[in-house]
Each structure stands twice: as C-alpha cells, then as structure tokens.
Amino acid sequence: MPFSIFVVDRPRPEYGLPVAVIKKDSTSMLFWIKTASHFLLRSWRSTALLTGMVVSAVSSLIFLSSLAMGVNDAMIKNAVSLFSGHISGMNIPENFPAKNLLIHGVAGVVKRVSTPGFLYHGDLMEMVTLICVDPDKEIKFTAMAKKIIKGRYLEAGKNEICLSQPMARQLNSEPGDHLSFFPAKNSDTVELTVAGIYKTGIDQFDRGVSFCTQGALPVQSMPWQAAIFLGNGVDKEIIASQYRKNNTKTMAFKTWAELMPDLEQLISLNYLSMSIVILIVFMVVSSGIACAFSIFILRDIREYGIMKVMGITPVETAFLIFSEVILINFVASSMGVMVGVATVSLFQNIGINLSAYTSYNQYFVVSGMIFPRLTAFSIWMPPASALLFSIPAALWPTVFVIKKNPADILRSI
Amino acid sequence: MIQTKNISKSYQSGRGIKQVLCDVSMSIPGGGTIAVVGKSGSGKTTLLNCIGGLEQPDTGSVNCLGVDLHSLSRRELSYFQRRKMGFIFQSANLLSYLTVFENIAFPLELNHLEKENRVRELLEKIGLPEVISAMPHELSGGETQRVAFARAIAHRPKMLLADEPTANLDTETGALLVKFMFSMCREEGCAIILSTHDHSLMDLSDKTITLLDGKITHAKNNKEV
Numbered sequence A: 001m002p003f004s005i006f007v008v009d010r011p012r013p014e015y016g017l018p019v020a021v022i023k024k025d026s027t028s029m030l031f032w033i034k035t036a037s038h039f040l041l042r043s044w045r046s047t048a049l050l051t052g053m054v055v056s057a058v059s060s061l062i063f064l065s066s067l068a069m070g071v072n073d074a075m076i077k078n079a080v081s082l083f084s085g086h087i088s089g090m091n092i093p094e095n096f097p098a099k100n101l102l103i104h105g106v107a108g109v110v111k112r113v114s115t116p117g118f119l120y121h122g123d124l125m126e127m128v129t130l131i132c133v134d135p136d137k138e139i140k141f142t143a144m145a146k147k148i149i150k151g152r153y154l155e156a157g158k159n160e161i162c163l164s165q166p167m168a169r170q171l172n173s174e175p176g177d178h179l180s181f182f183p184a185k186n187s188d189t190v191e192l193t194v195a196g197i198y199k200t201g202i203d204q205f206d207r208g209v210s211f212c213t214q215g216a217l218p219v220q221s222m223p224w225q226a227a228i229f230l231g232n233g234v235d236k237e238i239i240a241s242q243y244r245k246n247n248t249k250t251m252a253f254k255t256w257a258e259l260m261p262d263l264e265q266l267i268s269l270n271y272l273s274m275s276i277v278i279l280i281v282f283m284v285v286s287s288g289i290a291c292a293f294s295i296f297i298l299r300d301i302r303e304y305g306i307m308k309v310m311g312i313t314p315v316e317t318a319f320l321i322f323s324e325v326i327l328i329n330f331v332a333s334s335m336g337v338m339v340g341v342a343t344v345s346l347f348q349n350i351g352i353n354l355s356a357y358t359s360y361n362q363y364f365v366v367s368g369m370i371f372p373r374l375t376a377f378s379i380w381m382p383p384a385s386a387l388l389f390s391i392p393a394a395l396w397p398t399v400f401v402i403k404k405n406p407a408d409i410l411r412s413i
Numbered sequence B: 001m002i003q004t005k006n007i008s009k010s011y012q013s014g015r016g017i018k019q020v021l022c023d024v025s026m027s028i029p030g031g032g033t034i035a036v037v038g039k040s041g042s043g044k045t046t047l048l049n050c051i052g053g054l055e056q057p058d059t060g061s062v063n064c065l066g067v068d069l070h071s072l073s074r075r076e077l078s079y080f081q082r083r084k085m086g087f088i089f090q091s092a093n094l095l096s097y098l099t100v101f102e103n104i105a106f107p108l109e110l111n112h113l114e115k116e117n118r119v120r121e122l123l124e125k126i127g128l129p130e131v132i133s134a135m136p137h138e139l140s141g142g143e144t145q146r147v148a149f150a151r152a153i154a155h156r157p158k159m160l161l162a163d164e165p166t167a168n169l170d171t172e173t174g175a176l177l178v179k180f181m182f183s184m185c186r187e188e189g190c191a192i193i194l195s196t197h198d199h200s201l202m203d204l205s206d207k208t209i210t211l212l213d214g215k216i217t218h219a220k221n222n223k224e225v
Helices: A019-025 A029-042 A044-084 A135-141 A165-171 A236-246 A260-297 A301-308 A314-350 A376-403 A406-412 B045-052 B074-084 B098-109 B118-124 B141-153 B171-188 B197-206
Strands: A087-092 A106-121 A123-132 A148-151 A162-163 A180-181 A190-197 A209-213 A222-231 A253-255 B002-013 B018-030 B031-040 B057-065 B084-088 B157-164 B191-197 B207-212 B215-219
Touching: A029 A044, A029 A314, A029 B171, A029 B207, A044 A222, A044 A260, A044 A314, A044 A376, A087 A236, A087 B098, A106 A135, A106 A165, A123 A135, A123 A165, A123 A180, A123 B171, A162 A165, A165 A190, A165 A376, A222 B118, A236 A253, A260 A301, A260 A314, A260 A376, A301 A314, A301 A376, A314 A376, A314 A406, B002 B045, B018 B045, B018 B057, B018 B207, B031 B045, B045 B057, B045 B157, B045 B191, B074 B084, B084 B141, B098 B118, B098 B141, B118 B191, B141 B157, B141 B171, B157 B171, B171 B191, B171 B197, B191 B197
Parallel strands: A123 A209, A162 A190, B031 B191, B031 B207, B084 B157, B157 B191
Antiparallel strands: A087 A222, A087 A253, A106 A123, A106 A180, A106 A222, A148 A190, A162 A209, A180 A190, B002 B018, B002 B057, B207 B215
8 A cells, every 4th residue: 555645635425436545546655756757867868957057056056155164264274373373362470381271172372472672783773572482382383484584483492583574674684693682671681693584464573573482581570472272173262261261360361353353354254245145146046946947847748738637636746846856956966065075175185276366465474275164054055055946946837737727738739 | 428518618819719619418328439520620629628627618517427527626636537537649648758668557556556467468459568668759650559548548447538549640550540449448348539530430439429610510320339
C-alpha cells in the first residue's frame, strides 16, 4: 500500500467511487518523484542549462561572501599584526608577569616598555618615545620586522635601535651609526647602534617613535604595555572582558575596535556595501533563476496537459512540478556549494594579491593578500536562497497548469 | 451508459462568439461504439471533450456511468477520469520523457493496478512487444498511435474517447488501427466514442452521428446493439 499524501474531504459515492477507493487512488510520493526525475534526466539539455545557471549563481555568491569576509579579515589582520595585537594592555605594573595574561584563547603576549627621551646623533637631536621590545617575540607575532627598508631588525642581547624613516632623516642616520639616548626621567645616557630603518606608512609609528631591544636601557620601575594576540576565531570582547574582570583597575585593556574605531567603521561599511552588492547580485541572479524555472515548467505544459487528461489531480500536478523544482535545486545547489567551496579553498590557500591596489592604504600595510574565508552563512545562504526563490517562481506556472483546461493545453500544442 | 442532454458550447474569439455545439443530445449504451463524423470545425472534438470532462459545456449535462460529470469537483473529476475513461488524440500525445512501458504503465500506476504483465500483454496484443523500452520519438506514427491506444485501455476503462486517432495515419494503417481498437474494446467491455471525418470507418461502429455546425444532422444505427 503506497503512502498516500492526499486526503479526500468530500465523499461522492454517487459517482461510483467510495471514499476508500478514492484514498487508494492517491498515487505514491515515490512515483511522482521518480516521474519528476525521469522528466529531468530525459530532458537533460535544458536540465543541464538550468543546473549550470543555479550552480554558477550559488558558487558565485559563496565566493563573493567569502571574499567579503577575506577583505575584512585582511584589514583586521593587517591592523593588529603590525604592532598593537588584538587587545592592548596598558599601565601594567612592572612586577606583573606577562604569563598571567596567557589565558585560554590567547596565542601570545608581547611585552613593551615605553621611555620618553631625546635621541642625539652628533649635533642633531629629536624627541622620541623609545619602545623597548623583545625582538624574538616581535618577529613571531608582529610585522614590524617586515617594514624594515634599510639594514635589519633588532637582535636580542644587542644595544640596538630601529628608527623610522623620517626620524633617520632628521638625525641624518644610517644603519651602523651610533646614537645617544637621554631618558627624560634618568640622566644616564645610553649608546645605541642603528640596526635598521623602517617605514610603516602610519604616522603613529613613523613620527616620534623608535624601537630598541629590551635590556638596552637601564632597568626602571615603569609600567609596561602588552600586545595580546588571539588564536583564530577567538572573540576579542570575551578575552578583554576576562582581563578586565580578573585584573586590577589600574590596568587598562582595549580591543583593536576601541583603539581603531575608524577600522571598526570601515569593516562595518565593508560588510554593508558587500551585503548590498550580494543582495543586488542575488536579486538579479534569483530573478534569472525564477524566470528560468517558470520557462522550464511551462516548456512541459504539454506533458502536464496529457497527464491531466489521464486524471492526475491538482495536488498531484503541484507535487510533480515541485518535485522537479526541488530535485533540480537540490542537485544544482549541492554542486554549486561544492564548486564554491572548492574555489574558495583554492584561493584560501594561494590568496588573491591586491597589493597593487592597497599599497597606500594604512589597513593593508603588512600585506595586500586577501584570503577568502568560508563561513556557515556563506555556505547555506546561497542554496537556501536559490530554493527560496525558485519555489515561489514555480508557484505561478503550477497554478497556471492546474487552472488551465486540459483541452486548451492540448489544443495549443 | 453515456448520455448527453442539450449540451451547447460557444467560444469567444477575435472573430466574435462562435457556437461550436448547439443542443446536442445523444446516448450510448455501455460497451457500445459510436462514430461522430463531420467536417473540420463541426464540433466533433468539443463534443468529445465535453463528454470526457475536459471541457465544461455552457449549458446541458453529461451523464456518464450514472454520474453528472460537470457537477464534480476538479479532484473528483480527475479520479473519475483516471478510473473510468481513456483518451486517444489525433497526435498520439505520449508522454515524451517516459518510455513506452512507462507510458502504458502510467494509468495503471494511477489506479494501483498490476503493471508488468498488463503492459506486456497489451504490447503483445498491439504487436509491438519489442518497443517496450523505446522512447516515443523512436516510434513511427502508426506505432505511436497503437501505444497510445494501449495506454488508453490499460486500466480497463468503461469508456474510450478517440478524437480522430487516424488523422495522421495512412488510410490502410488507420483502418487497421480502428478495427483493432473496436475489437479490443468489445473484448474488454469498453464503450468507444470515435470522432472521424473518414466515412469508411463509420460502418465499424454500432451507431453514427453526423455533426454539422455543432448540431446533429443525422443519426444512424449501423447494427443492433
């Protein structure tokens, strides 16, 4: 006994079919699904065309949304990996161990101590905030070493300094030159060798700041700053709130979004603009899919007309048509997801180099490489949307086929 | 028993209202055969469509096997058609995406009847056992019509409506098909209403009615029923 999907609401024994017989007359879902798949497979050319359309639409939308994620990721990565980290810790007491900040989700903590003072090269003098860093950790977590344009980056255990390009010009210094540093709070002069000259393109780092190795300056009782780097996918707000909760009020922890509200806005703007672009592309593509589905169904109106003559009910007609639409959508969307995921995976590994278009942009100072990133949303949204648009698109031709007199259908073909 | 009472049907077209059927009344006893003849545009197809419930007459009623067809809901009519009626058309109208087997099995599937043996039996009877897996486009015109006939009677309907089934066939093939149809329908106890403009086929039926401009102009009993 096949599973019946149809219910008779009004028994009409007067035409010789008792309710039980009518119920038994309801044809199985499996039969209609099988018939729908015959229709699709045996008209493979038009099925292939429609499938191709859905596949390209779904895969393009997956790639577009992944690309949007990749651009935002690149901006955040560029901004945090140059120097500041995902979270900046400030005013941390000298005796507070850095390892106390290494909580679950934190990839690394880079300790820095800032000392204001004066740099001398012969008769030339510049006011500077000298930031003492651990070169090994900086190389591991930040991109400052990649911004060296002359000489090399700092080496641990040596009394070295890296100057920004404008600072080097002011002091007329080159790598290998010896400079004198007078800390503002200490009269002892420190001799430092210029290891390299860097250029970030960001005023905050190129004006009034220089970097030296930790240990190059005499030990001072000064609070330190921490650049905290998080693991992939870790929420910065959760970690920051844990720090705020667990540590004394004198310490301050700020996320990159708080320190760079302009970047936060830029990312929101990017999300918005990409969402608008995706929505427009999606609407255009969906309209195309909807029209294609309508044409696809109406193309077979002769077949539905013949079936109506043979006595298929309106519900069965609708079930057959929707089976076709859902089957083709399921297959095409699955293929589209596979193509989209494969394309994103490819570019996720090799990246898309946009350096030529980002070299003067402060949020791409480290790298102009974009690595598209898949999210659950970017994977399910396009196929769900294709289905969402194709089902209403199938509604009109279905109603048309159901309402159309079979005699009129057969007369018109 | 099939009975039509004063059925009239008109169409609105660019050339105004065309009266296609005008007060047509007729009756066919169960298992009987009737040929509806007339020129093109005389209303033969419309009459068959009204009898088969494919079109609603403007006035009048069609009583088929004790059921007033046009009082049925769309779904009830579908169930009635799938169980009690079979149709053949001028162009065979096989389902082009289904094989010969699947085409003939379609009404059997709708009625939950045994398929394998019945399809093979019918294909043997129409002399085309070898086309069982063929697609409709692979068949000749005569073969297509024979398969369409097999499909129409597969579920043992009480009434077969054949609208100019020989129109696209040569005279000899057409005559053979109609003879075959009549003999098989008699064997299966199925009434036939056949529309044709081929006068040579009239003598095969029990009764002939002639339509002209939507009116019955002549009715003749060919043999005792």
